[in-house]
Structure formats: C-alpha cells, structure tokens
C-alpha cells in the first residue's frame with residue numbers, strides 16, 4: 001500500500017534490520033527510508049550495534065540523516081523496552097554490555113529450542129539460522145523462531161507462532177536474563193545517548209499508570225518516551241504527548257519496522273496514518289547538548 005503521507009519533514013526513530021530481527025539489511029533499510037522520503041531515521045536493533053556503521057554510511061550517501069540507536073528489553077512485568085538514541089556506536093563499554101546481553105539471548109534460544117522439541121516442534125539451530133543469512137544464535141530473536149515454525153509447517157503465520165508457542169505466557173516461552181530499567185538507562189546514558197521508553201502501551205494501556213511509571217523512570221535518567229508508535233492509536237498518542245509535557249520528557253516515536261517479520265507495519269507511518277515530526281529530533285539534540 002502506497003502511503004499518501006508526506007514524510008519529507010518526518011523521522012522514523014525505531015526500526016530493525018537483519019542485524020537483529022528485521023528482514024532488510026542495514027543498507028537496504030537506508031534505501032527504503034530514502035524511498036519513503038524521510039528526513040531522518042534511527043536504526044534500533046535489539047542488543048546490537050552491528051548494523052549501525054553500514055546504515056549510517058548508506059544513509060549519508062543517500063542524503064538521509066542517520067541516528068545511532070539500540071533497543072533493550074528490561075526486567076519489568078509486561079514488556080518494557082528502552083531504546084537508546086544518539087548513542088556512541090564506537091563505545092567499547094557499550095559493546096561489552098551488548099555482548100553480555102547477546103550471551104543471555106544465546107542461552108535463552110537454546111532453552112527455547114529444547115522446549116519446542118518437548119512440545120513436538122522439531123526445530124534445531126540450523127532451522128533458525130537459515131532464517132537469517134550470516135546469523136549467529138546470539139542475534140536470533142523470537143521472530144526467527146516464528147519463521148522457522150512456519151517453514152516447517154507447524155504454524156500458518158507469525159501470529160499463530162507467537163500465540164501457540166512464543167508469546168510471554170505461551171508454552172515454549174523462556175525468559176532471558178535482562179537488565180533492570182535502571183541499568184538499561186545507565187548503559188545508554190554512559191554511551192552518550194538519550195534513553196527512550198519505547199511503546200509504553202506494551203506495559204499498560206492506562207495513561208495514569210504510564211504517567212506514574214514515566215515519572216519514576218525520569219527519576220532514573222529517562223529522557224524521552226515514544227508517543228508515536230505503530231501500536232498506538234491517535235488518541236493514545238495525544239495522551240502520551242500530554243504525559244511527556246507534564247513529566248518533562250522529550251516526545252519520540254517510530255514505526256518499529258521489521259520488514260516481513262511484521263508485515264503490517266510500514267516504515268515511517270505510525271498511529272494509523274501519521275508520521276513523527278522531525279522537530280522531535282531537534283528537541284532531543286538540545287537536551288543532550290544541555
């Protein structure tokens with residue numbers, strides 16, 4: 001579906017590539033960003049900085065402003081994710097922290113394969129890795145499990161794979177060790193970035209509760225919160241903007257594009273048919289400078 005929204009003064013500050021669980025390579029993603037007409041874009045792969053150099057280089061060649069990002073899952077009821085934007089992709093300390101998270105991911109992935117086999121879904125490491133050219137087990141996410149389950153005929157689509165086997169609470173879900181919200185915010189700030197609470201709707205759909213949590217996270221160093229996201233309705237986005245204002249957080253947002261791993265999420269488009277105004281990028285840069 002071709003979007004009618006003009007994205008020339010818009011940004012997409014949440015996207016995934018093949019470096020984690022997206023299906024476009026960083027360079028292909030930069031081309032898709034250019035084609036969509038976006039002014040700026042952030043690559044925010046899970047637990048890895050691996051795609052940032054390729055993405056940044058390709059964006060610069062195409063005249064798009066690249067922003068270095070990363071997304072961390074944190075230990076909190078529901079699914080709490082913290083995105084880091086404007087991080088230093090060359091920081092050795094940050095790379096070491098990401099490496100530790102990927103070790104935990106690898107352990108979790110092995111346990112999840114075992115559980116799937118116990119449930120009659122015969123998958124092995126090769127079935128996972130062939131969903132992801134050049135991959136290592138440490139970079140595979142649940143979407144790769146979903147695709148492997150589809151490829152072997154255990155499920156018809158990604159949704160069914162999550163519902164039956166992979167979602168939190170489903171029979172083959174395995175929790176991995178994750179940093180606390182405090183630690184994730186610290187990791188991001190130590191690398192010069194701004195910490196953004198991603199898609200707060202994954203924790204609660206009640207604005208009052210989000211406001212309370214946003215205040216607590218702000219006390220731990222949170223700098224921004226996603227208002228625009230593909231999971232947020234326009235009304236919910238407005239509520240989130242109000243919370244950002246009252247809590248002194250920068251508004252942020254992005255599509256959470258994963259290519260074919262989330263086929264219904266287009267790049268650059270959020271909250272139905274909206275986009276993230278480029279002005280939020282300037283606001284965040286200003287906070288980082290101060």
Ligand code: AMP
Nearest residue numbers: 021046140141142143158159162167258
């Ligand atoms: P992981 O980091 O390996 O635990 O996988 C988390 C990723 O799985 C998320 O970032 C999404 O890309 C994807 N995901 C989580 N829940 C669902 C769901 N219900 N349907 C489709 N994708 C999901």
Ligand code: FE
Nearest residue numbers: 016021046258
């Ligand atoms: Fe993902």
Ligand code: FE
Nearest residue numbers: 071081198199
């Ligand atoms: Fe997320």
Ligand code: ZN
Nearest residue numbers: 014016071256
């Ligand atoms: Zn994401």
